[in-house]
Amino acid sequence: MNETRGIAASVRRLLELSGQELFIIATYLIVTGLFRASQNAAQTTMPLIGHDLLGIGVSQIGLVATIWGGASVVTNIFIASIRGSSRYIFVGGLIAFPFGILALVFSHTYLQLIASILLLAISGGIVMPALASSSATLGSVSSKRGAVAFTVALSLSLAIGPLIEAGALRASHDSLRIALAFFVPLAAVGSVLGILKLGRTKDQPSSGSSAGQRAYVLFRQRDFRDAVFSLALYQFPFVAIINFGAILARTRFGASAAFSQEALTSFFLVSFISRAVLLFHPTKNRDKTWLRGAAILTILGVVIVGLAGSSLWFVVAMGLLGIPHGLTYPLALNLLNESATPDQLAKGNSILSATTGLISLTGPFVIGLLSASFGISTMFLLMALPTIGFSMPLFFHHHKTASGAPVL
Template identity: 30%
Template sequence: MNRRNLEFIQVLLIIVSMTFAVRASNNMIGTTIPLLSKFYFHFTQTQVGFLSGLMSLGTFVTSGIVNARLRSHVRRKVFVISSVAYAVILPSFYLVNSTTIWIVSLLAGLSLGSIMPNIINSAGLLEDRRARERLLSIYTLALSASLVAGPALESAVLRFYPVPFTFLFFAPLGIVAGVLSLFIRFPEERNTSARVNVVRNPGFITAVINILAYNVPFSVILSFGGIYAVQQLHVSYAEVEGLFSLFFATSFLARIYLSIRPPDSVRAHAVLAISMTGLGLLLLVLSGNVLLFTLALLILGFPHGLTYPLSIISISRTFKPEERNPANSQFFATMMVIGVVTPSVAGLVADVVGLRTLFGALIPIVVVLLLLLNRYVRVVDEVTKVEKVAKTP
């Protein structure tokens, strides 16, 4: 085995393990907080939405404001401290009440804002484009694997224990993340005096529009899908997590595909993903029973698997290695803004019109974003064609 392959495997094992630990536990928090706040603390839909948004607000502050402005060596220290703090915060949810849940959710969001963007940065450090995009795809594959395993484990826990106990069962994953944070690589930054114009870069614009087309519906589904299933379809808490596990299973299949075949055309895959999002939302609106609801979630899982890796690939293709930290940080911050605004507004709307109508209102938003995407995504594919021509002997 040559040195390059050995380096790839070492980086892969560390990134995959930490990604799995953080995302499985983080997603558990995202799906469990609505159930805990709604059915244990008797929050309104509006309060549930604001609580979900608060955690994303904390993540936005750290990723978009703090992390994006730190030099590499300082950012690494903040990253390690945040990872250790997350290991402490995670089991603290077991002790929350209707007041302290707001504080602990904010603290969890603040810690996560430093963790996830820096894992993405580390995954994008390889110089070879194919190797780098394969690692990025495997990184997103680890995300999907954690999102399948996490709800499946939570579903098993909820068959025997009340909802608050879930946080204790996931606490070891926080400890794993804290330990592995010591081994994550950080880039050597060059040209630190040069200002990177992130927001005008076509790759960044493509990444943002692409993620908007999915994360807006996904934020609503994550915050209110479980509540809808319990109230309208009369499923148990354990069955809710089982449904989420099926949703993430098809996401996992989509990311296996991208790991095996990194996409030459971002546009073709992005259009397919957004189209499937529209179809899945339509079925969600029509779902009057568990079977149709399950089918909708299975379809929506595929674009979930495609959208995020396509966005980070767009960024990796159009930014230099030393420019990717501000790009990834601002991209992750944008995702968190979506996570703040969407459930907050959705909760207000749901209290007025109901959850089914709320799901239907997302469809025209997705269609508009698909039209916008076509204006910018071609540039990303052109960059790839130029690179391939330049490397042709």
């Protein structure tokens, strides 16, 4: 009954929005979806292009992914260090993004591969934090519900994107370049819409304090520290899935590239459902309970991947891992919204992006070395260790909101 009332209230609030607000929200969600679907296609196809077409080993693929993460981190730090937020930088990131995918499609050497991922990393490091911050200013929609709507759009795009790529792979007889090329026009449309409708917003005012002071103020807040731990507990397994999941399916089960994309679809579809539940069923003051559950499911999921004896168990594990993927990011954004003032949101989102970026920087190379030394299956089993470590603060202190109000 309570869930039905929550859905009815959400629908009622949606109907009360003006036509202009609905148009802005729809444009924002479309831009977010097209950008993230195209970005994920590049992230999951890059390892196969390197492995199958360029003959690169797993440790070298890990190094390329590390460079991607490093460039993203540097970009996030730069965005967090500037005063206010610049729409011109945002527009530049949108323009560069489709060219990055196009460069990856036509990469025929190791250096060309690195050049393409640098362009993708810089543009992604600019655009994603800006889109996350924009979720707090979607008309009369509350900032917390806007944050979850943002993550729902991400998950929906991530569920549909692999299906598009799987269809393109089957139609092109497993041609990785042709399949990835399908996303160039999608990325271009998203960029044009973003420039026309979202790139006109005014720069946010600066608080006047230095970047270091702003970061220090945020890290003094327990909610913000918990947001950082929430993202970190899942990021190592996620890096392993994105960069080495398809290779594991190919080498262990003889699966096609299309099958790998379909397995990722189950992962992102479950993630989408998890975020939809958060959107219509507020967690109130139970953030920590949900995040503890996400940590437990993550550990269980990577263990199943490591021990999977068939492609069916691989798909089951992908679906199971989709649940914590769906939960951790929106709950982290909720914690940020509780701990940051409006002028701190852009900086806070850049710091959260830098957190995942730092793991993406160090993770792929280390994971690649572990895979080369012990095998990909054992590597996935080892991914339970960082999840256990980063989830410890969530298990050993309790979170309560000051007002006891719902977090969504």
